[in-house]
Amino acid sequence: MEKKTTRVYELIGIGILGGYALFMLIYAYITKPDMKVAGMGSYTFPISAYAVMTALCVALLVRNLMMAAKAKKMEAALSVKEKEALPEEEKALFTFEKTDKRVWITIAMIIGYMLAWKLVGFSLATLVFIFFEAKILNKESKWLICAIVALGAVVVIYLLFVEVFSIALYDPLMSLLF
Amino acid sequence: MTLGSFSEILAWAGSVVKDIPTMAFMFIGTLMGLIFGSLPGLTATMGVALLIPLTYTMDSVTAIGMMLCCYVGGIAGGAIPAVLLNIPGTPDACVTTMDGYPMAQQGRGAKALGWAAFSSGLGTLFSWLVLIFGSTLLASVCIEFGSPEYCMLMLFGLSIITAVSGKSIMKGLVAALLGITISFIGIDPIWGNVRLTFGNMNLLGGINLMPALIGFYSIPQILNGCTGKTVKAEYRNITLRDFVPTLKELWREKFTIIRSSVIGTVIGAIPATGGGIAAYIAYDQTKKLSKDPDSFGKGNPKGIISAEAANNGVCGGAMIPLLTLGIPGDSVTAMMLGGLILHGLQPGPLLFQNSPDVVVGIFTTILIGTLFMVLLQMFGIRLFIRILSVPVNFLSAMLVVLSLVGSFALNNNFFDVIVAVVLGLVGFVMTKADFPMAPAVLGLVLGGKFETEFRRSLQVSRNSLSIFWTHPIALAFFIAAVVMIVLGVVMHMRSQKRAAAAEQSRFDQVFGQKND
Numbered sequence: 001m002e003k004k005t006t007r008v009y010e011l012i013g014i015g016i017l018g019g020y021a022l023f024m025l026i027y028a029y030i031t032k033p034d035m036k037v038a039g040m041g042s043y044t045f046p047i048s049a050y051a052v053m054t055a056l057c058v059a060l061l062v063r064n065l066m067m068a069a070k071a072k073k074m075e076a077a078l079s080v081k082e083k084e085a086l087p088e089e090e091k092a093l094f095t096f097e098k099t100d101k102r103v104w105i106t107i108a109m110i111i112g113y114m115l116a117w118k119l120v121g122f123s124l125a126t127l128v129f130i131f132f133e134a135k136i137l138n139k140e141s142k143w144l145i146c147a148i149v150a151l152g153a154v155v156v157i158y159l160l161f162v163e164v165f166s167i168a169l170y171d172p173l174m175s176l177l178f
Numbered sequence: 179m180t181l182g183s184f185s186e187i188l189a190w191a192g193s194v195v196k197d198i199p200t201m202a203f204m205f206i207g208t209l210m211g212l213i214f215g216s217l218p219g220l221t222a223t224m225g226v227a228l229l230i231p232l233t234y235t236m237d238s239v240t241a242i243g244m245m246l247c248c249y250v251g252g253i254a255g256g257a258i259p260a261v262l263l264n265i266p267g268t269p270d271a272c273v274t275t276m277d278g279y280p281m282a283q284q285g286r287g288a289k290a291l292g293w294a295a296f297s298s299g300l301g302t303l304f305s306w307l308v309l310i311f312g313s314t315l316l317a318s319v320c321i322e323f324g325s326p327e328y329c330m331l332m333l334f335g336l337s338i339i340t341a342v343s344g345k346s347i348m349k350g351l352v353a354a355l356l357g358i359t360i361s362f363i364g365i366d367p368i369w370g371n372v373r374l375t376f377g378n379m380n381l382l383g384g385i386n387l388m389p390a391l392i393g394f395y396s397i398p399q400i401l402n403g404c405t406g407k408t409v410k411a412e413y414r415n416i417t418l419r420d421f422v423p424t425l426k427e428l429w430r431e432k433f434t435i436i437r438s439s440v441i442g443t444v445i446g447a448i449p450a451t452g453g454g455i456a457a458y459i460a461y462d463q464t465k466k467l468s469k470d471p472d473s474f475g476k477g478n479p480k481g482i483i484s485a486e487a488a489n490n491g492v493c494g495g496a497m498i499p500l501l502t503l504g505i506p507g508d509s510v511t512a513m514m515l516g517g518l519i520l521h522g523l524q525p526g527p528l529l530f531q532n533s534p535d536v537v538v539g540i541f542t543t544i545l546i547g548t549l550f551m552v553l554l555q556m557f558g559i560r561l562f563i564r565i566l567s568v569p570v571n572f573l574s575a576m577l578v579v580l581s582l583v584g585s586f587a588l589n590n591n592f593f594d595v596i597v598a599v600v601l602g603l604v605g606f607v608m609t610k611a612d613f614p615m616a617p618a619v620l621g622l623v624l625g626g627k628f629e630t631e632f633r634r635s636l637q638v639s640r641n642s643l644s645i646f647w648t649h650p651i652a653l654a655f656f657i658a659a660v661v662m663i664v665l666g667v668v669m670h671m672r673s674q675k676r677a678a679a680a681e682q683s684r685f686d687q688v689f690g691q692k693n694d
Contacts, residue, residue: 001681006612013611016604017352024359024374033371040636042366042373045629046359053355060348089684099610100405107401107603110578114599117582118592130575137404137571149572157579165220165228167587 001067003092010064018057025050102137109133122169126154190538195546200240204543207247208550212558214248215255216267218396218577218584221388222252226513230520238521238536243543245517249510250302250493250547253453254555257294257486262287262565264403265396265577269387270453270489272395272619273461276342277474277481284477288559292421293482295555296428297435301487302548304439305446305494309501310541316495317502320447325638326645329631330655331448335455335624337659340666341462342616344475345677347670350617353608357621360385367630368637380593387622389585389594390601394618396581397602398609406570421559431483434464438484442491447498453489454623458616460488466665472673494544501525501537 002010028050032043075083075094083094109129116125130150134141158174161167194200207229214225225248233241256271261278274294281290308316323331336354343350363374364384375381428435438460445456464484465474474481497514499505504526506512518525523533530537555562565573585598605615639645647653 002612006610009607009610010612013607013613016607017356017613021355021359027376028374031374040368040633042369042371045633046362046373049355049359049362049625053352053359056348056352056355060352063348102405103401106404106574106578107606110397110582110599110602113578114582114595117595122583126579130572130579133575133578134571137406137574138569141569141571150575153576153579157583161583161587165224165587167583168590169583169586170592 001071001093003097004071004095005092005097007064007068007071008096010060014057014061014064018054018061021050021053021057025054105136106133109136118170121173122171123154123158123174126157127151130154186534187538190535191542193535194239194243194539194542197240200243201546203236203240203244204247204546205550207244208251208547208554211248211251211253212255212258212551212554215252215271216258216562218259218265218267218392218581220584220587221268222249223509223513224587225249225252226510226517230513230517233517234520238518238523238533239539239543241521242514242517242536242540243547245514246493246497246540246543247547247550249514250490250544251551251554252510253490253493254295254298254302254486254551256489257298257482258291258555258562259565261290261294261482262562263577264399265581266391268453269391269619269623270457270492271485272391272454272616273342273457273485273489274482275395276461276485276616277476277478280475280477281479281482286477287563288420289423290477290479290482291555291559291562292423293479294486295421295552296423297438297483297486298490299548299552300435301439301442301490302493302544302551304436304487305443305491305497306541306544306548307494308443309494309497309544313498313502316444316447317498320499321503321505322651323448324649325631325634326649326652327655328448329628329635330646330652330659331455332624332628332631334655334659334662335458336620336628337662337666338458338462339617339620340663340670341465342458342614342620343670344614345612345674347667349611349613353613353615354617354621354625356604357390357618357623358625359621360390361622361624361626362629367626368633380591384626385597385622386588386594388588389598390622391619392581392585393598393601394605394615396577397598398605398615400574400577400581401602401606402609404570404574418556418559421556431480434480434483435487437463437467438487439491442488443495445488446492446495452623453492454619456488456492457485458620460484462662462666466662466669471669472676497540497544501529501540502527504529 025047028043028046032041032047035041071093078086083091109132113125113129116128119125127150130153131146134146134149135143158169158171162169162171162174210229211222211225214220215222226245229245229248233244236244253268253270256266256268257274257278258267260266260271260274261282264275264279266272266275278290278294281287339350339354340347361384363381365371365382366373372382441460441463442453442456445459446453461474461481461484464480465471468474468478468480470478496511500511500515504515504524506515515525523529523536582595582598585594586592588594608618609615635645636642645652646656
């Protein structure tokens, strides 16, 4: 039996993947061109694959709910004291382990960084991202060290990718300097 | 195709080795390849493409040699971040993460890198021998490949899903279908219809493999490791002994190395395949033939050996159709074809007749590049392993930047960055939910190709499936795929049964006491 945390994320994962498959199945069905061709049409494979994926997600959903019901039954049979006395591995069957909030902040930072890259350019966005991300992930890191690392990383990455590998990163700030 | 007398061959090979500038350029090429391979988003193809203009003024052997060394180094370099960070540097190194990273977590990172370097070296060496002695024969077989053969080869590749699905085949199938369905996006290769693009111009060419790979592997790994919980190994006083496999160990793994090298070389010789497919097939075969298949994915060196020997075996294999028939097997050899033509050489049977010195030179450079690759990794190990001593907060921040720049670098297209981030977030939820990532990548690589070749075969046969069993090579691949699926399912069920029995006895111990 899977841990409660895995089961919860599995439910979210099934929701995302199943939702994607179902949505794409409908979209593929609607946008399918109405033409008769010799042999297989353009949408035969995609529609079949989305249909199978949707069916598998439904099967996984049923399995997940059954497992959750079984775990709940097992948990109900235990008193609070007995539950506390369980080894860590078994305790994980009934306890949801919260994801560290720094992970959620990092996700938000990545999305923000991506948008900032497009708005203010690569160097400025990267400088701010590395500086704050390093500080958020480890509060004990010194401000000065974070600033030096961020600046150094921006210069090295810029020189390597733009100057050496000729990759055209949108960067109004650095193009003034180099 | 003859190359001349033995003394002539030795003289030509010797002239390459004795030429210090040529050796220096090959060293630089290998180093560049290793750097490109180890940075997620930068590939061997990109490295070779960058080298072409730099080698205009060089003589042909030095120029092609430098590109080949970059190729060999690029394929091998992908294993370094795969082992140390669970982030494959190249698509070919996805399989290496499966056992490489667990080994690194167990404090055996140096050994894992050693196995990766030596297996890569031995795989390239094997394919080099085949290139020299068996290229004509192998090329004549591979040229027979048509749509039905390709289609069944792709099916054979997809049959590996069961082996890389981890605890649940159903989850593996869903992940594989995610990859497969993503590969359908874009213009239909047969009829030219625009499919599943929502009218977005960026999706017309489909989803690129590299941003998807960064999304599926890099971003979830960064998010899972950014709190510093996953890095636990201690790396101090690393000696060469920790890195270099002993002769006894190498002898013990001889069959794994030879089998995987053969798979890599043969797959490489088939145009339009690649190291990723070879690594998956070799890994699957090694797991199926192992006495302890359950140890795969938990830090079994055989997993690294099979993946790396196979993906580097592709290097020599891919040169076979290029040199003997003038057909590039993949994007890197296509670049190489351009490089050869640029230097006034026309690959094909006449190359062996008209420029035997160049052919021998090319053969020699592959060997030298392989040696450089292993030596560079041997002496660079202390440097590579230091990645793990970089504080996690700085490492995570820089990996995010490198991953997104790597996604952008492929086509200079910001849309690829969005793809990497979106798939990264999906991948993060999937890893948390225990969905395996390897089937998703396998589906992405093979799904579209399978569909195209299947439909093309049906067009050729006027919708008759008999085309798949009237072509002997296609039939052989089909039978092999069926056997692999059956074997995979049986092995998975056995392993699940063992795991369920162990869980039940644990439950009986823990919960049974209460009932008593």
